[in-house]
Amino acid sequence: MTTRLAVVGAGSMGAQIAQQAALHGIDVALQDTDEAQLRKARDSNQGHLARRVEKGRLSSSDAQAALDRVRLTTDLHEAVADAELVIEAVFEDLAVKRSIFGECW
Numbered sequence: 001m002t003t004r005l006a007v008v009g010a011g012s013m014g015a016q017i018a019q020q021a022a023l024h025g026i027d028v029a030l031q032d033t034d035e036a037q038l039r040k041a042r043d044s045n046q047g048h049l050a051r052r053v054e055k056g057r058l059s060s061s062d063a064q065a066a067l068d069r070v071r072l073t074t075d076l077h078e079a080v081a082d083a084e085l086v087i088e089a090v091f092e093d094l095a096v097k098r099s100i101f102g103e104c105w
């Protein structure tokens with residue numbers, strides 16, 4: 001099983017993918033060029049996890065562990081350096097997507 005994942009792009013999709021992976025015990029590097037977007041992703045995920053805790057579907061310690069498993073970074077190379085799997089979730093713009101793959105591989 002993959003234990004180290006990098007998610008490129010911390011928008012709606014990237015934030016959720018990172019959270020779901022972290023809930024399953026995977027260490028995630030969540031990367032975005034926009035720091036504000038990274039903070040927004042963390043706040044959004046914190047809110048989702050808190051609601052699960054309130055509903056009794058998740059323990060608060062598991063919620064905190066999932067949150068802690070997602071490392072935020074603006075550095076693409078650092079994010080993918082030790083990843084076993086990379087998921088790209090940036091804007092629907094082929095040129096941007098190509099430049100990311102070109103930069104890292």
Ligand SMILES: NC(=O)c1ccc[n+]([C@@H]2O[C@H](COP(=O)([O-])OP(=O)(O)OC[C@H]3O[C@@H](n4cnc5c(N)ncnc54)[C@H](O)[C@@H]3O)[C@@H](O)[C@H]2O)c1
Nearest residue numbers: 008009010011012013014031032033034037089090091092
């Ligand atoms: N939102 C959906 O329901 C949905 C469903 C299916 C597929 N998708 C696809 O998933 C992808 C992401 O969609 P989304 O809704 O999360 O978009 P979004 O607009 O919410 O987020 C895109 C993120 O990409 C970041 N970004 C842009 N350029 C970047 C770069 N060079 N490096 C790193 N980060 C960069 C932006 O800062 C932003 O945070 C798109 O290809 C979209 O078509 C989205």
